[in-house]
Amino acid sequence: MSETTTAEQTAPHTTTHATSWWREHSELGVCALLAALGVFVLVDAALIETDFAQRGPIGPKTAPVAIGIALLLVAAILAVEVLRGGRAQAESGEDIDLSAPSDWRTVLLLAAAFLANAALVDVIGFPLSGMILFWGSAYALGSRNTVRDPLVAAVLSIVTFLAFNNLLGVPLPGGPLMGVL
Template identity: 70%
Template structure:
């Protein structure tokens, strides 16, 4: 076989993969579905429960749903189905992605995850809201920290007091 034949085979393989790239999403959904089901089925739960719905019911339903969607997507792609190309009135698809914004937002969310324990939600939430506004382009240093603090404290009170979902208060626990 000549080198041209092996090059053509590799090109055909890449072309097939490019045309069926949505199978990657199906594989990802399949892996997540298996992980969710494995976690749900190996949960250590209290045997005594009230009613037919226990703590594993929703994760099992979500895991099964993920598996079903993964299989349906794979069948559709293998039959020639293709997702519609993304379009938008204010999106220039020829421009590259804004990785700076993505990385800033990822950093802000990671910082929130690290700081919520020691600082509590009111402070880490304010940093989250302010950092997100900054990452998305707002440069109003006079207004953004105040809005972030108000949003954070209101969110803390709504979850903690009205919804009964305790959030870590941190050092401000006694003040608020």
């Protein structure tokens, strides 16, 4: 009977110990994410077609390959550091209460503003969808000024549109305001 009691006592302890080990080494999740992202970037870089005349030694695969290798290298270095017992220190200058629960309302409102922008950019154009994004983000983060916020959002959206479209040569959908801008 004492053997059964001993086996029953050690089973929860191993589960608790495994949970405790993962909790103490939670940064390994970041390592796994970085490694997966590095592999994704490298695979995507390998699929880039280079069926054009290359001008110079650096081709279109150079930057993605360098970034993919850097991601894998950082993941490996971080994993070694975590497994050696290194732990990240909390920011001393932050005034965040880590015991407070997450503010899911803000996260969901920001996600809604972003998704609305993504869904509407081709339909109503960037100036209007960007305005929704900027105003929605301000609202989600706590600003409730009904006059200033839409005006600032409109100015930011139009300036961003003009900078990308006219100065940088990156065409963005203009929507119904394309003739005006």
